[in-house]
Amino acid sequence: MGTLFKNGTIVTASDMVKADVLVEGEKIVLIGQDIPTQGHEVVPCDGKYLMPGGIDVHTHLDLAFGGTYSNDDFDTGHKAAAFGGTTMHIDFAMQPKGGKLHDALDIWREKAKPAQIDYSFHIGVTDLRDEVLEEIPTLIDEGVTSLKLFMAYKNVFQIDDKTLYLAMSQAAKHGMMVMVHAENGDVEEQLRKQLLAAGKTDPVDHYSSRPPEIEGEATNRAAVLSGLTNCRLYVVHVTCEPAVEAIRRARELGYPVMGETCVQYFYVTRDKHLGAPGFEGAKYVCSPPVRNEEHHAVLWQAVKDGTLQAVSTDHCDFWYEGGVGPVQEWAKAHNGGDWTAYEAQDPSYRRPGKELGKGDFSKIPNGMPGIEDRMMVMWHLGVNSGKISPSRFVELNSTNPAKIFGCYPQKGTIAVGTDADILVWDPNASHTISASTHHMKTDYNVYEGMTVKGVPQQVYLRGKRLVNGNLWLGKNGEGKFVHRKPNAPIL
Numbered sequence: 001m002g003t004l005f006k007n008g009t010i011v012t013a014s015d016m017v018k019a020d021v022l023v024e025g026e027k028i029v030l031i032g033q034d035i036p037t038q039g040h041e042v043v044p045c046d047g048k049y050l051m052p053g054g055i056d057v058h059t060h061l062d063l064a065f066g067g068t069y070s071n072d073d074f075d076t077g078h079k080a081a082a083f084g085g086t087t088m089h090i091d092f093a094m095q096p097k098g099g100k101l102h103d104a105l106d107i108w109r110e111k112a113k114p115a116q117i118d119y120s121f122h123i124g125v126t127d128l129r130d131e132v133l134e135e136i137p138t139l140i141d142e143g144v145t146s147l148k149l150f151m152a153y154k155n156v157f158q159i160d161d162k163t164l165y166l167a168m169s170q171a172a173k174h175g176m177m178v179m180v181h182a183e184n185g186d187v188e189e190q191l192r193k194q195l196l197a198a199g200k201t202d203p204v205d206h207y208s209s210r211p212p213e214i215e216g217e218a219t220n221r222a223a224v225l226s227g228l229t230n231c232r233l234y235v236v237h238v239t240c241e242p243a244v245e246a247i248r249r250a251r252e253l254g255y256p257v258m259g260e261t262c263v264q265y266f267y268v269t270r271d272k273h274l275g276a277p278g279f280e281g282a283k284y285v286c287s288p289p290v291r292n293e294e295h296h297a298v299l300w301q302a303v304k305d306g307t308l309q310a311v312s313t314d315h316c317d318f319w320y321e322g323g324v325g326p327v328q329e330w331a332k333a334h335n336g337g338d339w340t341a342y343e344a345q346d347p348s349y350r351r352p353g354k355e356l357g358k359g360d361f362s363k364i365p366n367g368m369p370g371i372e373d374r375m376m377v378m379w380h381l382g383v384n385s386g387k388i389s390p391s392r393f394v395e396l397n398s399t400n401p402a403k404i405f406g407c408y409p410q411k412g413t414i415a416v417g418t419d420a421d422i423l424v425w426d427p428n429a430s431h432t433i434s435a436s437t438h439h440m441k442t443d444y445n446v447y448e449g450m451t452v453k454g455v456p457q458q459v460y461l462r463g464k465r466l467v468n469g470n471l472w473l474g475k476n477g478e479g480k481f482v483h484r485k486p487n488a489p490i491l
């Protein structure tokens with residue numbers, strides 16, 4: 001007995017076709033017209049789209065960052081993702097300083113034990129010693145084919161140009177991908193110090209410490225190194241015109257450069273959000289910063305003309321009002337200030353969050369929630385407005401991510417033989433986004449009050465239903481690691 005999705009319109013990156021889809025076990029086994037229902041559980045899909053599950057290739061679950069940890073982990077973050085139609089994500093497993101790349105894998109495998117959706121890892125390289133350089137190709141056997149290097153976050157994750165060049169040369173030899181967070185961290189450090197010294201400490205001043213120029217410069221630098229080494233390069237979270245132009249130029253020159261933007265960069269602005277009165281703007285502090293509408297228009301053009309190939313979230317959520325509870329006193333008395341031990345015994349406790357940066361924007365933990373919102377907001381802003389077609393939506397949010405990161409066609413499409421990660425998408429249903437109803441572990445939502453039209457009514461992962469309306473049917477431990485391949489196509 002299988003599950004038969006009846007009378008839906010299948011949306012892939014190339015087509016929209018009315019057909020039935022039969023799933024047996026974890027796979028799609030048949031696509032056709034008028035497939036007999038006998039012996040199958042039937043899911044009526046009249047008026048619905050059948051789309052491949054979303055793939056978010058840029059998330060930071062349970063990351064030690066900014067003096068705290070991001071809130072969502074491989075339990076809560078997965079459930080939230082699935083409610084929003086995302087059935088796979090790729091998280092950044094960060095190399096501990098002085099440690100090996102395999103240490104990062106071990107740590108993140110442990111974190112991923114409660115998984116409820118499918119996942120994979122990029123390895124964040126922070127300390128490229130000779131033996132670590134040699135270790136890079138051994139990741140391929142583990143199903144990890146992408147490295148991430150940060151050109152910013154001085155004294156935390158930042159690497160220098162020599163490191164980027166060496167990593168790219170090595171990755172290129174083995175058909176691996178290098179991803180960069182492209183901002184000039186040395187210049188950022190100077191700007192930040194000047195701003196703070198001048199008393200500019202508000203959330204909106206974060207923007208002035210990271211202007212578009214430093215993103216464009218770093219993007220261009222990485223793109224030129226990609227051309228030099230012939231290494232596949234994927235620029236994460238592109239926000240602005242100078243960065244888009246650097247990628248466009250590199251691609252015109254034939255360099256193997258690709259890039260993504262994130263859903264928030266189409267919507268959140270410096271003026272209205274980051275510049276909101278009081279400390280409110282802290283909710284929107286992320287790096288690179290959100291930009292104003294003129295850059296949003298550039299990003300739409302870039303996802304339409306193929307300069308950018310994917311949309312992700314950079315999901316890295318923190319409480320707006322964290323550190324709530326008696327923990328500070330308790331931690332001082334019992335644990336030398338370590339709140340992590342306290343957290344385990346008091347579920348109502350909130351770890352430190354955005355409030356860490358009151359009076360000093362540079363101490364605001366960088367990041368935003370979005371793993372649950374991406375698909376609905378992209379559909380609403382992109383498809384409902386006519387900016388992108390349903391097929392381009394699927395391509396940006398699922399197909400291209402799978403192709404670029406080496407797991408297509410197992411993931412990222414609806415075809416016979418592929419994993420049955422299926423969304424029954426209702427293009428006519430509306431939903432008002434709110435922190436009071438979302439599933440992400442944070443006390444605010446970037447899109448608060450936005451009524452979107454188009455929602456994932458049912459969500460299937462490898463043939464198992466995870467979401468039915470508001471009902472959660474998933475189970476911890478059912479998400480599987482996705483083994484990815486090198487030599488992925490350059491799109």
Ligand code: DUC
Pocket residue numbers: 060181285286287288314316366367368
């Ligand atoms: N930017 C963020 O805003 N958060 C996580 C890491 C990053 O690069």
Ligand code: ZN
Pocket residue numbers: 181236237287288
């Ligand atoms: Zn980043």
Ligand code: ZN
Pocket residue numbers: 058059060314
């Ligand atoms: Zn990130």
